Amino acid sequence: MNRDEAIKILKEHVKTDNLVNHCLAVGAIMKGLAKEFGEDEERWEIIGILHDLDYEYTKDNPEIHAKKTVEILGDKLSEEEKNAILAHNEHAPLKTKLDFSLYAADPMSGLITAAVYVRPDKKIEGLKSKSLKKKFKDKSFAAGANRENMKKIEDIGIELSRFFEISIESMKEIADELGL
Ligand SMILES: [Fe+2]
Secondary structure, eight states: OOHHHHHHHHHHHOOOHHHHHHHHHHHHHHHHHHHHHTOOHHHHHHHHHHTTTTHHHHTTOGGGTTHHHHHHHGGGSOHHHHHHHHHTTTSSOOOSHHHHHHHHHHHHHHHHHHHHHTSTTOOSTTOOHHHHHHHHHOTTTTTTSOHHHHHGGGGGTOOHHHHHHHHHHHHHHTHHHHTO
């Protein structure tokens, strides 16, 4: 499966533009993290793109969110990839770098998107990691973006400030696709 095929599968299951954009943003951050670790960038991006595939089917049943995605994708995912998707909704322990990265990238994409929306130009281009750090510290800002989950990135050796940089730069690379 390549990126285009992953997006095609995503759009077969997810009809909300905002959710598609969230998945693309998480994919971009995952790609940036893979680059940082010297891992397979396209594979990591694909896991980000697909992580919320079942969201519209499970929104009234959050306890099966992620389990359903693994069921739908079946053999298209390796065991490690299945674990990462399950772990992002606390259905499996965080073990590998892939697991921790997805767990942290998910809320990070939400924080960045919210930070862009309050900018006068509503563009990611001028967003700096310093200003994102301030937003991170303001617990009332984008309160749904779980700070503790984002901090988990430190468990795999990436400082939070570096995580902000990687995430902003990665989302900038697909700013047009994200409409940011
Ligand atoms: Fe997500």
